[in-house]
Amino acid sequence: MTENLLPPARVLGIETSCDETAAAVVEDGRRALSSVVASQAELHAKYGGVFPEEASREHIRTIYAVVEEALQQAHLSLDDIDAIAVTQGPGLPGSLVVGLNFAKGLALGGGKPLIGVNHLEGHIYSAWLDPKDGEPEPAFPLVALVVSGGHTELALMTSHLTYQRLGGTLDDAAGEAFDKVGRLLGLGYPGGPAIQAAAAGGDPAAFAFPRAWLEGTFDFSFSGLKTAVLHQVRDLKRKTLTPEAAAAVKDWNAVDAPLPTADLAASFQQAVVEVLATKARFAAQQHNAKELIVAGGVSANAALRALVTKDTPGRVHIPALKYCTDNAAMIAAAGYYRHALGMSAAEPMAMDALPNWAVGS
Ligand code: KG4
Ligand code: ZN
Numbered sequence: 001m002t003e004n005l006l007p008p009a010r011v012l013g014i015e016t017s018c019d020e021t022a023a024a025v026v027e028d029g030r031r032a033l034s035s036v037v038a039s040q041a042e043l044h045a046k047y048g049g050v051f052p053e054e055a056s057r058e059h060i061r062t063i064y065a066v067v068e069e070a071l072q073q074a075h076l077s078l079d080d081i082d083a084i085a086v087t088q089g090p091g092l093p094g095s096l097v098v099g100l101n102f103a104k105g106l107a108l109g110g111g112k113p114l115i116g117v118n119h120l121e122g123h124i125y126s127a128w129l130d131p132k133d134g135e136p137e138p139a140f141p142l143v144a145l146v147v148s149g150g151h152t153e154l155a156l157m158t159s160h161l162t163y164q165r166l167g168g169t170l171d172d173a174a175g176e177a178f179d180k181v182g183r184l185l186g187l188g189y190p191g192g193p194a195i196q197a198a199a200a201g202g203d204p205a206a207f208a209f210p211r212a213w214l215e216g217t218f219d220f221s222f223s224g225l226k227t228a229v230l231h232q233v234r235d236l237k238r239k240t241l242t243p244e245a246a247a248a249v250k251d252w253n254a255v256d257a258p259l260p261t262a263d264l265a266a267s268f269q270q271a272v273v274e275v276l277a278t279k280a281r282f283a284a285q286q287h288n289a290k291e292l293i294v295a296g297g298v299s300a301n302a303a304l305r306a307l308v309t310k311d312t313p314g315r316v317h318i319p320a321l322k323y324c325t326d327n328a329a330m331i332a333a334a335g336y337y338r339h340a341l342g343m344s345a346a347e348p349m350a351m352d353a354l355p356n357w358a359v360g361s
Contacts, residue, residue, distance in 0.1 A: 006028070006337075006340040006341075007340055008028050009027075009028065009029075009082040009083060009336055009339055009340060010025060010026070010027050010033070010076070010080060010081050010082050011025070011026050011027075011029075011081070011082065011083050011084070011085050011115075011332040011333075011335045011336045011339060012024070012025050012067070012070065012071070012078075012081045012083075012084050012085070012106070012332065013025075013026060013084075013085045013086070013117075013122075013328035013329060013330070013331035013332025013333075013335055014063075014067065014084065014085070014086045014087070014099045014102060014103045014328055014331065015086075015087045015099060015119070015122070015326060015327065015328040015330075015331045016059045016063065016087065016091075016095050016096065016098045016099030016102075017087045017089070017090070017092065017095055017096055017099070017119045017326070018050060018055065018091055018092055018095060018149070018150070018326060019039070019040040019041065019043075019044055019050045019058075019095075019326075020037050020038065020039050020040065020325070020326040020327070021037075021038040021040070021058070021059050021062040021063055021066050021099075022035070022036060022037045022038070022066065022326060022327050022328035022331075023036050023063075023066045023067040023069070023070035023071075023328045024036065024070050024327065024328040024329035024331070024332050025070055025071065025073075025074035025076060025081070025332065026129070026329050026332035026333050026336060029125070029128055029332075029333050029336030029337055029340070030128050030129060030130070030131060030137070030333065031130065032129055032130055032329040032332075033073070033074035033075075033076070034069075034070045034071070034072075034073035034074040035070070035322065035323075035327055035328065035329040036066050036069045036070045036073065036328070037066075037322075037325075037326070037327050037328070038062045038065075038066050040054075040055060040058050041189070041190060043058060044189060045188060045189050047189075048183050048188075048189050049179065049183075049189055050092070052094055052095070053094065055092060055094070055095050056092070056094035056095045056097075056098055059095055059098035059099065060098055063098060063099065063102050064102075067102070067106075070328070078106065078109075078110045078112075079110070081110070081112060082112070082113075082339070083112055083113045083114070083115055083335065083336075083339045083344065084103050084106055084107050084110075084112050084113070084114050084115065084335075085103075085114075085115040085116075085331050085332050085334065085335020085336070085338070085339070086099050086100055086102075086103035086114065086115070086116060086117065086331065086335075087099055087100075087116075087117055087118075087119045087122060087331050088100060088116030088117060088118065088351060088352075088353060088354050088357065089116075089119065089353055089354030089356065089357030090118070090119055090120070090150070090151075090354065090355055090356055090357045090358075091119055091150075091353075091355060092355070093353055093355045096353035096354075096355060097353050100116075100351065100352075100353050104348060104351065107348050108348070108349065113339060113344035113345070113348075114344060114345050114348035114351065115335040115338045115339050115343065115344050115345065116345055116351050116354075117331045117334045117335050117338065118334070118357055118359050119326075119357075120146050120148075120151055120153060120296075120359040121161070121163070121334045121359050122330040122331040122333070122334045123146045123148060123295040123296045123330060124144045124146060124155075124157070124293055124295055124334070124359075125330050125333040125334035125337065126295050126319040126323040126324070126327070126329070126330035126333065127144075127293040127295060127317040127318075127319055128333050129319065129320070129323050129329055129330065129333050130320060130323075138291050138293060138315075138317055139290040139291055139315075140157055140158050140159055140160075140290065141156060141157065141158045141287060141288065141289050141290060142156075142157050142284075142289050142290060142291040142292065142293055143155070143156055143157075143166070143280065143283045143284040143287055143289040143291075143292050143293070144156075144157060144163075144292075144293040144294075144295065145276065145279075145280040145283075145292070145293070145294045145296075145299075146295050146296045146359075147173070147174040147276060147294070147295075147296045147297070147298035147304075148173060148174075148175050148296035148297045148298060148326075149173060149175035149176055149179060149190070149297055150173050150175070150176070151168070151169070151173050151296065152168055152169035152173045152174045152175075152220050152222075152276075153165065153167075153168040153169075153359065154166040154167045154168065154218045154279065154280065154283050155359065155360065156283075156287050156289070160337045160341060161337055161338065161341065161343070162360070163359050163360030164360070165358075165359075165360060166218040166283050166287075167217055167218025167219040167220070167279075167283075168218075168219060168220065169219070169220040169221065169222065170214075170219050170220065170221045171221050171222060172221075172222040172223050172226060173222075174220070174222060174272055174276060174298045175190075175192055175296070175297050175298045176222070177222035177223075177225060177226050177272060178190075178191040178192040178195055178272070178298065179191035179192065180226050181195065181226060181229050181265075181268050182194045182195050184226075184229060184230060184233060185198070185229075185233070185259065185261055185265060186261075187261070187265070190297075192297060192298060192300070192301065193300070195265045195268065195269055196265075196269065196301055196302060196303070198261050198262055198265035198266075199262060199265040199266035199268075199269045199303070200262070201262045202260075202261075202262030202263040202264070202265055202266030202267070203262075203263050203266055203267070204266040204267055204269065204270035204303075205267070205270070206260065206263035206264075206266065206267050207232055207263060207264060207267035207268075208267075209225055209228050209229065209232075209267050209268060209270075209271040210224055210225055210228050211225075211271055211274060211275050212224055212225065212275065213275065213278075213279075218279055218282075220275065220276075220279065222272065225268070225271050225272065229264065229268050232264065233252070234252050236257070236259055236260070237252055237255045237257045237259075240257040240258075241255070241257075269301070269303055270303065272298075272304075273301060273303045273304040274307070276294075276298075276304060276308075277304060277307040277308045277311055277312075278311070280292055280294060280308065280312070281308075281311055284312060284314065285313075289314070290314065290315065291314060291315040291316065291317055292308070292312050292314065292315070292316050292317070293316075293317045293318075294308050294316070294317075294318045295318070295319055295323075295324065295330075296324065297324055297325045297326070298324075299318050299319065299324045300321050300324035300325060305318050
């Protein structure tokens with residue numbers, strides 16, 4: 001299937017699955033005419049993670065202005081839009097319904113087709129966005145690694161919108177591990193960018209943290225690594241105390257001791273990205289993939305981007321930084337292919353949020 005066989009269409013995408021309120025207009029699945037993201041990160045930082053009720057309330061406050069801004073930046077009105085794509089799941093139920101209800105209203109009011117998009121599918125389709133001059137679109141078969149705050153999934157795609165799950169995390173998602181370790185090191189939320197920044201001056205070999213290879217599978221596990229960092233931090237703190245003082249400690253989080261944060265962050269980051277890059281490369285090789293796509297918030301990580309690009313023979317697609325973390329251009333891109341391939345909702349008003357929707361089901 002090549003792009004030029006599909007009909008042209010401008011799709012308005014809407015994304016509210018977690019803590020970003022986003023809207024975008026994408027032409028023919030590839031060219032983003034606008035992409036507006038209102039992040040709630042600051043709002044949730046004080047809780048050290050996403051507070052679901054606050055998230056849905058903030059989506060309600062913001063969504064109208066965000067959609068309006070996306071149309072304005074694209075110099076278009078709703079009349080110029082051919083279809084509306086919205087994240088239907090997976091995600092926080094109270095957040096998903098805000099975007100879904102808003103999209104239903106626009107579809108009903110404007111007489112537009114409505115397309116429900118899987119959020120992980122959206123991350124994968126971020127690889128189709130904004131091609132550089134002459135860059136071909138991703139070719140099948142391809143292997144996609146989605147690494148985000150909620151998911152770590154490896155899938156094989158042999159054509160548009162078909163996914164064969166190869167493996168995924170058995171416990172924490174990669175981004176979740178970054179967020180938890182970020183909190184542990186006192187770096188705040190979200191942990192991923194903070195750990196990357198802290199790791200900049202650190203030695204990735206300073207601490208020998210474990211890698212869960214889970215050989216013979218394409219599964220992942222990050223909870224052992226997280227626990228290893230926790231124990232390392234406690235040992236380092238313990239060494240700054242007398243044995244009596246250490247024995248009296250009830251809450252190690254409350255013990256304030258200088259830590260080699262840069263080395264801890266760099267060593268943790270290295271353990272995560274080595275496993276991700278190696279397993280993704282094996283999967284691509286085993287399935288004779290023409291390309292490897294790495295997407296989702298953690299694909300913004302510079303160490304991961306460098307390692308995947310260096311180590312993988314064949315083509316590698318990692319989205320531009322602005323399309324790695326949650327955005328609506330990726331939802332519009334995936335929505336374009338669903339729309340072009342005849343997968344718009346037959347009864348849009350009956351569409352429900354699917355908080356646990358697995359990609360490909
Ligand atoms: O895709 P995303 O924006 O939201 C979900 O669908 O979950 O991913 C957010 C996750 C967070 O866990 C965040 O810490 C992580 O992506 N992240 C990073 C980086 N930027 C964001 N992890 C590592 N390095 C980064 N530079
Ligand atoms: Zn996401």
